[in-house]
Amino acid sequence: MEFRVLGPVEVRRDGHRAAFSGAKLHTVLAALLVAREEVVSDERLCRLLWGWAPPATVSAQLYTYVSRLRKILGGDVLIDRRPPGYAMCIGNSTLDLSEFEGLARNGREALHRQDFENAGNLLRDALARWNGLPFANATEYLSDAEAPRLMEARAVTLEHRIAADLALGRHEQITGELTGLVAEFPLRERIRSQLMTALCRSGRQADAIHLYHHGRTVLAEELGVNPGEELQATYRALLEGTLDRQPRPVAAVRAGAPAKGSGQGAVFPATLPPDTVDFVGRERELDLLRRALAPDGRSADRPRRVLVTGMAGLGKTALAVHAAHRCQRDFPDGQLYADLRSPDGTPRHPERVLLHLLRALGPARDVPLTADRDHLVRLYRERTAGRHLLIVLDNASGAAQLEPLLPNTPEPAVLVTGRTALPTVAGAHTVALAPLGPRDSLELLAAAAGPDRLARAPGAAAGIVEHCGGLPLALRITGTRIAARPHCTPDRLARRLSDPATRLRELHFGDLDVHTSLLPSWRTLDPQVREVFPVLAALGPPPFPAAAAATRLDLSEAEAERLLEALADAALLEVSGADERGQPCYLFHPLVRLFALSLGEAAAPAAEQPVGRPERNRRLTPRP
Template sequence: MEFRLLGPLEVVDGGTTVRVGGLRQRTLLGVLLLHRGRVVPLERLVDAVWDTDPPSSARDQVRNSVWALRKALGDAAGRVVVTEDAGYRLDTDGHVVDADRFADGVREARTRAERGDLDQASALLRTALGWWRGPALAGLRARLVRDMATGLDERRLLALEDRLELDLALGRHGEVVGELTEIVGEHPGRTRVVGQLMRALHGAGRSADALTGYQRARRHLADELGLDPPAELRELEAAILRDDPEPAPPRPALQAAEASRTRGRAVPRTLPYDVPDFTGRPVELERLVALGAGARTVVISTVEGMAGVGKTALAVHAAHALADRFPDGQLFVDLNGFTPDRVPTSPEDALAVLLSSLGVPRDRIPPSVDERVAMWRTEVADRRLLLVLDNAADAKQVAPLIPGGPGCLVLVTSRRRLTNLDGSVPVELGVLPEREAVALVVAILGAARVDDEPEAVAELVGLCGHLPLAIRIVSAHLQRRPRWTVRSLTERMAGEKRTLTALAAAADHGVTTAFALSYRALAPDQRRVFRLLGLHPGVDVDPYAAAALAGLDVDVAEAVLDQLADEYLLQQTGPGRYTFHDLLRAHARACAEDEEPATARHEALTRLFDHYRHAAAEAVNLLDPHDRDRRPRTEDPGGPLPFGHDVAAARAWLDRETPNLLSTAAQDGRHSHTCDLSLILWRHLEQQARHREAEALHTHAVASARAAADPLAEAGATRNLGRTQWYLGDLARAERLLERALGLFDHSANPLLTVTVLNDLATTVFQLGRHDEAIDHCERALAICAGTHDPTGEMQVLMTLGNGESLRGDDEASSRYLHQALRLAHDVGNRNIEARARLNIGDMYAGTGFPDTARTYLEHALELYREIGNREGEAAALANLGSVHTRLGDERRAARYLDQALAFFQQNGDRRWQSVALREIGTLHARAGRHEQADRHYGEALDLVRQIGNRSAEAEILDRLRENALARSTRATE
């Protein structure tokens, strides 16, 4: 298929135009095309379709539209519009995108121009520009589409300017006068084309017209923009007056390539909103703008000061002022250096965000910080980028994020002096001078409101400690109360005697007073919700959690959250998601501790934790109903579920709320919640390969159950911890934990748990090479399944037996067990186990010399894993498919699958599957005759399996090392 976005959106398949349905589907396709190759979160698609006020059914409508879009594209399997994580990705591999053709043509033209082949470069640019049929994605009105499409339109103009520059260099002055006259008429503020028209007219013998054009441009710049002509145009005018035969161009030919190095991708622009009433800081702002304007190498400026002093506002305002000087992108990253209850963002995670913003697919981002730094600096080496690193903890957090190439500006904000950040230029912010503080009040309230009370305004900013955050809060307070005077507000503030020790270290009494006043002005129900939210242990909150915490209906809770956001006491981070500013969180918590009795605080948190536990259990039950009996039955605390009975919505909710669920489970003294969440979340964390988080959760659950003298809960958590160690590659510890779990409970009273632990133990012992012992565990588990009618347990044990028999070399028995498990899974509709069975059968067929059959099973497994959102299983299927394509001789596809799988498992610390991927990459190199590279990968895999203690895998790798050595020896003697 061919996707056309350089003009009205079109899709062409085999010469026939594909009819893509209504505006909503076309908008979705437009957004996915602009982000091609990258995952677009569902919430961003909702924002694209509904610029404001999306309906409550928006997410479902987007999913329905995606289904309809796939149908229109003939993509029933979802291989073009790919479901991935909590969003969608457009995979254009094997398809044509006109924007990519355009970008390729422009790059080739610039390469030819650099080599001096100007004629061919001009022709290539004409061909590239011929792909355009009008403004990019014309007819799509969504704000997100238009913002990104503007970047494409800008690249067209830059390419057009480059082509005209080449034509002038080739002496075609008269030929381009008409075209340039038309462009200047449409874009009179583009000084480069003004200069090109002046040179064309002068070269065509029309110098007087060239000078008239200069005067026209000078008047436009002065009248419309308040600017003088740039120095380049003034120098060009002087050259024409001197009658120079060939005046120097305002910029060297093709220098506009600076602004077009995004390789066909949309220019990333992730700066936050610039507040329209930004006031003051003229000296600091001038300094930052001067640094950015003169950037010829990497310039780093650190904006430092106390909390609430306006560091972020200044950095963002300066970044917007400088944005046009950094045409390859403007990026913003919150490093969470001083965010309460948040771990500062690691350089690894920050680099992943930055690389994703530049369009690097997630599976191409390497695991280690050094590799990510190298990739980041390579990606930005030839770009002019502006980077805002907000809320930095220290220089160590920032240093890996600094670009290595020239022409970039980095603005860093921090509450700490970053004295050891080499080459940085500090800009230290204090509180606002009185004149600027008063001007900020005037900017927010309007002069008419405050002109008659200058003394009261001065007193107001004094009570706020001249701190911008506090001034904004109290001014917003007044803005919403038109009958209040400034004097009435200052009297209330002066009478506020409360102090907050929790804020004393972070701000002065003026901020405390400002917060307290805003809090006291709330209605009683709003005050109660605000202070209870301060008890929330997690990152953010939705209306359902707030309703549980405060014991309210969801609609009421949502209204209160919106009201608190309107008062600037909460920040809305996305549709239905709210969080605190750092200081306000501390203020809310202090209010709760002062005003809520200990029993009331405990009851509020119990309601919240009951909500999270029950909702998590119901979400997991929707995703994996066949294992329901193995999970705790939670009491319904009342109220609607956040996701209803929608499986996709449940998965998205679980992904979104996992940080809050883990924070809930980490609370001390909450034995039942901690242990239940260990049993509820283990599979979700496992499927998402969040093994380190799982390890922390299950470790805490084991300690909590032991402290509560609850052996059954301890057994469940110990079993989960054992499985996690298995994934992390510590088989010896996994075996010890599983043996301990088996000894903690009454097997006759808990047959399901017995089967589960025995099966996990058998899997571990098989890998340790003790096959007979493992089969004993399996037979014992199958006997229990027969007596309790446990089809889920039976299928799991059958797969363990099938894999174990394969290790023992009995392929016939292995096939029998695995196919029996597959039939049972298919009959009962257990897609999790069906996917795993197909994966294992595919692996078996690959090992027994039937790669085509193996590929069929593995592709079906991959499809199932993607449908159910099992990322760990998806990566395992990719690894096995890579192995199969090696056997089929398709090296390109094999390498792509194996590289994706290896990156995933390295990122998530799964040493067991890392060793598999490394082993198969070694085999890929061996079959291609690259014996040294094969040895290196085999050696890395061997080190891992020896650390793990997996004897079967060790024997397999040693066999392949011997085969590689023999092949190398044979080749050397030929």
């Protein structure tokens, strides 16, 4: 059986098209196919079918569509109900999208090896899988959500195929095709550059010069930008009389390798921080990251963006850096790292981060001294396009900061860490970190303190692990203190940590401090949320529902829940189970609760007063 989505959604059995109709039935089939055996939630299917105005009978209609598909497709295809949605396994059947992606990937690899003949054949075969606009007979909601990504993948594959043809000297054969493509994609600078090259090699230098100036006008009028680096380089080579030679095309040069005659060494950025020598645990999370980041053939033309979230001190950076080092072989063109947070805890401006990344991508002398974000973004995306890079963006604060730093081609993979979910990382795999379990906590403590010192005090070690609440930062601080100070025995430190009133002060060593690591999350809160933070901590360690918070704060339950969700979004509160009414319960990490109670002397008396009456409240201020 053959499935097709690169054009009208179709099912073919023995060469004949299966008879079924209706945009919504085609939409359900296409959504399940594109998911590649992953679960498509009822909520997503609902949006793809009806947008934001679903009918009251959503569940019944979804069940009907899936039942019809099962009947049409028969036993060769399994559509399984897996809450919260459905997943489909097509078995030995074929999907044109998977074939396209596999051929395109192999073609790119052949292009990098400079096997131009084979590359051209593979890329032509990949493009032959297309039969029009993807999802042409599905709903507009599905087309809007999925088609732009596929159309971009097709355009990039087309550029690679043309690069192979140019390298083989077929400029005269493809000039007509390129002329039509420039008219179809007037803003794609690489295609314009390729037509300039073909024209020049065909003895039409004047037409090539006119094409450049026309493109510069189009870019200025449509986008307000100047031509990018590749198009300008083609123009300079045209004026210098070197474009009619047969150098390797830009798309075929291995990313970061020097162009012929450049005299420059290869630029393979490697700016990752050193790996953590004593990294402990997180094997499940590491496996998830490896599988999400490494190209696997099924997602070669889909952006690989992975997000690691969790509260401060959980080891998001250590996990991301460790995973990046383990994945180095999958990214032969280099690994980039940028910390998106300044030393004082404030978010860094995207322009500064872009300049840092551009200098790493090199050559540094070509990085413009400008604060024009649009120009820097365009240059950054040009330099990352087509390169098999891993880009680690650490401590992201929000969508506005992150969006300019994301490449716009599928080859670079991006690993982001942040304390909350970031909608900018569209379609990202999200890995939410939890505190370490007792065994991993003890292993991390032993790695930092030295196993011999802990072996002599197993009871104290267990007490330290309990007081640190599975927070890797706290465990590393206590272990480092034991290792660095012979007089700081595990028994003595366990006794000092046993007092909640002084525990946070003990969790400090050098630049490492639990209280300081939590402050940036607190500072981002709205004033009203800051105000209730210590008051809610006074509710105690057990989980509590919004109703209990509402009583303490003298607010409506809905308003209390809004404040609780704001704290959860800032990774200062966890959602933990539900009460007897099925409403979510909230839980403070033990150290976060102590942090909240330590924010000022006003916290304790304020906790006795209802926050819903501001005139009776005292302003809470953080500890210096």
